Amino acid sequence: MSTPAPDRILQTGLAFWSSKVLLSALELDLFTELAKAPGNLKGLTERLRLHPRGAQDFLDALVSMGFLERHEGQYQNTEETALFLNRDHPSYIGSILELANHHLYPVWGRLTDAIKSGKPQHDFADGNEDVYSILYEDDDKLAQFISAMSGVSKTSNGSIARQFPWAHFKTFADIGTAEGDLAIQVALSHPHLTGVGFDLERIARFFNQNVSQHTLSDRLHYVSGDFFVDPFPRADVILMGHILHGWDMSKKQILIKKAFEALPEGGALVVYESLIDDDRRENTHGLLMSLNMLVETQGGFDFTGADCCSWLEAAGFSETRIEHLQGADSMVIAIK
Numbered sequence: 001m002s003t004p005a006p007d008r009i010l011q012t013g014l015a016f017w018s019s020k021v022l023l024s025a026l027e028l029d030l031f032t033e034l035a036k037a038p039g040n041l042k043g044l045t046e047r048l049r050l051h052p053r054g055a056q057d058f059l060d061a062l063v064s065m066g067f068l069e070r071h072e073g074q075y076q077n078t079e080e081t082a083l084f085l086n087r088d089h090p091s092y093i094g095s096i097l098e099l100a101n102h103h104l105y106p107v108w109g110r111l112t113d114a115i116k117s118g119k120p121q122h123d124f125a126d127g128n129e130d131v132y133s134i135l136y137e138d139d140d141k142l143a144q145f146i147s148a149m150s151g152v153s154k155t156s157n158g159s160i161a162r163q164f165p166w167a168h169f170k171t172f173a174d175i176g177t178a179e180g181d182l183a184i185q186v187a188l189s190h191p192h193l194t195g196v197g198f199d200l201e202r203i204a205r206f207f208n209q210n211v212s213q214h215t216l217s218d219r220l221h222y223v224s225g226d227f228f229v230d231p232f233p234r235a236d237v238i239l240m241g242h243i244l245h246g247w248d249m250s251k252k253q254i255l256i257k258k259a260f261e262a263l264p265e266g267g268a269l270v271v272y273e274s275l276i277d278d279d280r281r282e283n284t285h286g287l288l289m290s291l292n293m294l295v296e297t298q299g300g301f302d303f304t305g306a307d308c309c310s311w312l313e314a315a316g317f318s319e320t321r322i323e324h325l326q327g328a329d330s331m332v333i334a335i336k
Helices: 007-013 015-027 030-036 041-047 052-064 079-084 094-108 111-117 131-137 139-163 181-189 201-213 249-262 284-296 305-314
Strands: 068-071 074-077 171-175 194-199 220-224 237-241 268-273 319-326 329-335
Touching: 007 015, 015 030, 015 052, 015 094, 030 041, 030 074, 030 079, 041 052, 052 068, 074 079, 094 139, 094 284, 111 284, 139 181, 139 201, 139 237, 139 268, 139 319, 139 329, 171 181, 171 249, 181 194, 181 201, 181 220, 181 237, 194 201, 201 220, 237 249, 249 268, 249 305, 268 305, 305 319, 305 329
Parallel strands: 171 194, 171 237, 194 220, 237 268
Antiparallel strands: 068 074, 268 329, 319 329
């Protein structure tokens, strides 16, 4: 029997150290700079305008964490950081980390207050306003949020495009589409499909620009609306990615009901989230995401696959199933 050691406790308790090193590297555009050309300590200190006192420790910490490589004094990206953290690469996912750095990092510092009060901890007004409505009122915050949603969802969106049986359907509607990454990946993978992106009017320009860049304007179009006020666009498949967890139970039920009403018989609803495992022991990310909803929203929370299936069946869906996508994400598929 092994002797208990404090290593894991200390590693977790001080995990914000390594987190902030990565976030600061992204804020400094280190990975994008290294994609242009590797550099030595002196060169990178000058290119990034670092102070000599901390530069070497900073760069070598990234080496030891596996985010940089160093050969004969030259620093360069790893395969992962070159692919996902170079903002000039199409697979860039750093936007969600930028949001974490500028917004979530300070908000999570007040987690204890959130656990005791049950109230969000963002700096908007007095915490009684909806975080989404505030984000959507500010152009800079909105652009960052929209980009972040694409970054955090990109790989799961690709999994949905590959895994779901799209051959059986002709049309789809992506609810809360943001800049349309899910709709675009589905349309690129299945040329027989046409789709709709549904979101607030202020989001249209992000969606239309992204769709145009992928030359899909003939198959994808935008419908403006508030998903708590307006009916969902009718389609064979309704998609809701990382939407339900942002709302309390009554609003979750409203959105599920609207999806049911927009589908024909035999149509499908796809809900995907970082589903908490049914025993609530394994998917730590899903549980932490639910705590993120605590510090961010008025009533949002994440849920298990079994929870979601029960809600969908109560709304009238005839069958449900759960499929893993990637990482912590899974999708619940419900057939009307």
